[in-house]
Structures are given as structure tokens and as C-alpha cells.
Amino acid sequence: MEMALNGEHMKLVDELTQGMDKAMQLRSYLRSTSPSEAQDLLLQTIISTFQNALLVLNWGGPQSGAPTPAAPETSLSPDVSPKSDDMNKDFSNRRDNGTDTSNKRKLQPTWTEQVSSEYGLEGPRDDGYNWRKYGQKDILGAKHPRSYYRCTHRAARDCFATKQVQRSDDDPTVFDTTYKGTHTCHLSRNAISPQKQEPGDNIQQNQIDLDFNTTNLGVYNEDFNTMDMQSPFSFPLKFLCSDEENENHMSTFSPFLYNQDTWVDPFDLDLDPDFPFDIPEFFR
């Protein structure tokens, strides 16, 4: 059922992946040297552009061949991606009889970030999500243990995003963070809305949340006027995606918003009348 990507497509994905990889390396380097907001924003924008292009190529492209999420899986960090299969099998075997979980996981994007601890000596900065630590392992050849986190809302909202955090051997102030899967806790929240959920259907479970990296998709509100942006929210909000049954459909794109020092969940903005920008209709 897995249809191979054609040569040109694969080449394109490969080139974009390399571009994103280099941009992320540059960002890691810059963050260790106190970049200006404008520099950081520019890099965020570059990385988001690469990611969006990869998403379109892999999910919105030639139908459903839509293989595994080659895009974000991107091999950004070759040393971590090969294991994602283990997780699939782990989950399918012991969790449930379950199909749902394992299928989802096959589509889960994986990518790695390096975060400098300038944001906090005890660990990488908050990335906007709530994580629950569920394990820690000493890794062969690594000086520091690897910590395993899953979304706090795993049970309540069926959100299967996970991440692994490991202090870098080379630079102890840097944390290598590997994200696996995407947060669906926001989609679940939408699903609660009576208008959006039809009784008994499973649309929600088939949706793929493209909000796969709060850092990369975040929108800064500082200095944005120095960029040629009409609005700090000028990200595409819909993408054509395919789910595990290889059916295309629209999926919600829900970036976090970066306001001063905090990540803001757009769906909570209506609670804060002082938020300095108009809230896009989409989030209301």
C-alpha cells in the first residue's frame, strides 16, 4: 500500500529537508550567541517555510501515496528516527488491540531540535505544551540520560505526542529534543464543540494536526512590523492532508502564538481581553 515517491518528488523532499536541517543548525548556533529578535524571527520563518513545503509535498501531494510522513520525519536527526518503528510495535502490542493508536503512530512526524539552556539552566525552555515524564534511560555512549515525555492530555484528549530530551554530549548547555507525533489536544477541544462534532462519527480521530512544532510555527508579535507581514497571524490555516486510510481531507493548522515570553494557545485568547492583537476569526 505504500506507494513509492517518484524520483523528482523524493529529490525535492531531500533538498528541502537538507535546507531545513541547515536552518535549524544555524538557529541552534545563533541561539547560543544571543541573536536579535529579528534574526530569530527570520530563521523561524525560513524553517516554517521549509516545513510547510514538506507538508504540502508529503500530505497534499499526489494523493495518498502519501506515504509515511516523510516530511517531518525528515531525518533531521538520522540517529533518532530509525526507532520510531519500535514505538509503533510497542504500542500496538501492549496497549490495545489497537489499530487506532498504531495507525496514527505510523503517520507521526518526527523531528529534532537543539535548544540552548540559556532559557533555563535546569533544562530546555517550555515549548508551550504540557508534558508528563514517563521514563528515563541511560543511553549507550552518551554522557547524559535520555528523558521520555508524553503529552499530559494523552488520556483525556487522546493526544499521543511524545518527546525525548537529552543533554548534548558536546555542549552540556544544549538539549537535543526529539518530538514524535503531533498534538491533537486542540483538535479534541474543538471536537467538544457541539456544532463541530457529529454524533458517532470518527472524523476527529482521522484528522492530522499539523501543529507539529510550536517553536517553529510560533508567531512572534515583536518586531513583526519590521517584516513585511500583514498580520502576526498570517499563516496558512488549512492544509490538504491524507489520513491513514489515504483519503484526502482538510486539516486544521493551529500554531501557538508567541507573546513576549510566553506561548499562547490561540484557543484561549478569548480569555485574555488584553491580548494586543485582534484574534483571527479562526480561533474564536
Place this chain on the structure above:
DNA sequence: AAAATTTGACCTCC
């Protein structure tokens, strides 16, 4: 009391 973390056991893959 509830939520979060720790940590040894267990599972799967190679």
C-alpha cells in the same frame, strides 16, 4: 488527594 516523577521491570528489535 491528586498529579507528577522516579525507577526497576518488561517488551521488542537487531
Place this chain on the structure above:
DNA sequence: GGAGGTCAAATTTT
């Protein structure tokens, strides 16, 4: 059998 990933009971924190 070793390594990486996850579970789940015990413990700690809020």
C-alpha cells in the same frame, strides 16, 4: 543478549 522505549508501582510534590 544488549539497547532503546514504555509500563506501572512506589514515591514525591503540589
